[in-house]
Amino acid sequence: MSVLSLISGASLPVQLVMAILLLASLFSWYYIFLKVFTLRRTEKQTAEFERQFWSGADLNDLFQRAVNARDSAGSLERIFESGFREFTKHRREPGTDVGALMDSTRRAMRATYQREMDKLESSLSFLASVGSVSPYVGLLGTVWGIMNSFRGLANVGQATLSHVAPGIAEALIATAIGLFAAIPAVVAYNRFAGDVNRLAIRFDSFTEEFSNILQRQVH
Amino acid sequence: MSTHAIHSRDEALAGGLAFAMHVLFLVLLVFGVSWQHKQVDTAVIVDLWRDLPAAAPPKIEAPTPPPPPPEVKPEPPKPVPKVEAKPPPKPEPAPAPKPDIALKEKQEKERQLKAQQEAEAKKKLAAEKAREAELEKKKRAEAEVLKQKLAAEAEATRVAAEQQKARDALAAQQAAAQAKVVDEYKRRISEKIRRLIVLPPNVPDNAQVEFRVIVLPGGAILDAPKLLRSVGSVPAYDAAVERAIIQADPLPLPPDPALMRHFRELNLVFRPKD
The missing domain is CATH 1.10.287 (Helix Hairpins)
Known part of the structure; x- marks a missing residue:
């Protein structure tokens, strides 16, 4: 009685549930790996840009570099670019007061920040729903399979363990697959949510510090 | 390298890794379960080793x-x-x-x-x-x-x-055990019949009847019991024993069919005193 025979011998609804769960598991692992790569890259780029920024490079140079390499720029670099662009544009106009200038700069940075955060957080919700729902889907398959095996038992005069056991084992496979899908998804979701949060804090504090630097330049 | 290129490369890598992960899961699941089955099989084999240690020394x-x-x-x-x-x-x-x-x-x-x-x-x-x-x-x-x-x-x-000696001893033991079982069932058969005998009056204590019975594998009696030795003086006793034998059908037989050959033809001796 191998696992494969258990799967192939299950009833159609249970097999359907298993297929859904397998698909969910495949996609969740796909997103897990994708997120691992993008988050690691974003973290590296952020650290690199912070190092460049705080090592005292000229702001115009940095801006020029960010514009030239827009395709490969990191999130923090894009935030910086949009803020600095807004700042230089407004500054050339005569008769703007400092408050309005800083407000518009901050708004521009805020918009880019939100766009970047949305990119980082994408498909995290998918992991969360796989983690919370797939155990229930697996349980549904199990309950269905056990119901069927008990109904079949009613037709047998003498019920022995060997009549019930294969049906229940078949049904339990569905729960096992559901848990297989759910556990990594939940762990990955928690991990990634924490990582994204830390990145968001880094972006926020950079925005504030950069606004201060720009404000000092105006005076 | 542009973000698009990096992104598509990441996607391909992630897809491949996810697929590999599931293949690994499947292999673990299949091998884990089949491994448990192998263990069960070895547990069955253990009994066969009991006699072998004697044969090992010459090999060493x-x-x-x-x-x-x-x-x-x-x-x-x-x-x-x-x-x-x-x-x-x-x-x-x-x-x-x-x-x-x-x-x-x-x-x-x-x-x-x-x-x-x-x-x-x-x-x-x-x-x-x-x-x-x-x-x-x-x-x-x-x-x-x-x-x-x-x-x-x-x-x-x-x-x-x-080893030959040990085997002979084992065979002898088995034969003894078989003989015990045969005796036990023969005793049960005659007891079952004896309980059903309705003793007629005036039977002398030294009277003795002997019947030959042919038994089928289920314990059923084939034909009527054959009278080998009659009492002579009291024919009522012969008839009583014959009736008891017919009533005792089916006779109790050992569950082992190999012992059936000992019960195919039974010579039953009855005395009114036992």
Whole structure:
């Protein structure tokens, strides 16, 4: 009685549930790996840009570099670019007061920040729903399979363990697959949510510090 | 490299890794379950080992004969170094008296030649001796190997005999156990019949009837029981016993069908007193 025979011998609804769960598991692992790569890259780029920024490079140079390499720029670099662009544009106009200038700069940075955060957080919700729902889907398959095996038992005069056991084992496979899908998804979701949060804090504090630097330049 | 290129590469890598992950899961699941099945199978095999330990010793003794040759081999090289060590000291004293007169030198040379010849003769002798010793040792080693072979064979035959004895004893035990079971069921059969006998009046205590019954595998009685020896004086007793036998159908039989041959034809003896 191998696992494969258990799967192939299950009833159609249970097999359907298993297929859904397998698909969910495949996609969740796909997103897990994708997120691992993008988050690691974003973290590296952020650290690199912070190092460049705080090592005292000229702001115009940095801006020029960010514009030239827009395709490969990191999130923090894009935030910086949009803020600095807004700042230089407004500054050339005569008769703007400092408050309005800083407000518009901050708004521009805020918009880019939100766009970047949305990119980082994408498909995290998918992991969360796989983690919370797939155990229930697996349980549904199990309950269905056990119901069927008990109904079949009613037709047998003498019920022995060997009549019930294969049906229940078949049904339990569905729960096992559901848990297989759910556990990594939940762990990955928690991990990634924490990582994204830390990145968001880094972006926020950079925005504030950069606004201060720009404000000092105006005076 | 643009973000698009990086992104598509990441996507392909992530897809491949996710797929590999699931293949790994599947392999683990399948192998994990089949591994558990193998364990169950080995648990069944354990019973068969009970008799084998007696057969193991000859197998262990068989490989022991080879070791003696290595013990013999290290000895022959010893005589060879002795032969080589002897000649050098004799040529050595020769160079010392060289400064003496020519005659002496000649004598010396002759002596040296003699010494050399002697040394060579000694060498030859020693070599022959060594060869002889080696031959003897070889012979001895062969004899020893032969002896050990003989001993091993004797041991094997002894062990085989022991095993045969053990097997015979086991068979005897089994036969005894079978006989016990047969007796037990024969007793039960006659008891079941005896309980059903309605004893007619005026039966003498020494009366004895004997019936032959043919039993079918289920315990059913084939035909009517055949009267072998009648009481004679009280025919009512014969009839009572016959009725009891017919009523006792089916007779109790042992569950082992191999014992059925002991119950195919039964001679049942009844006395009113038992």
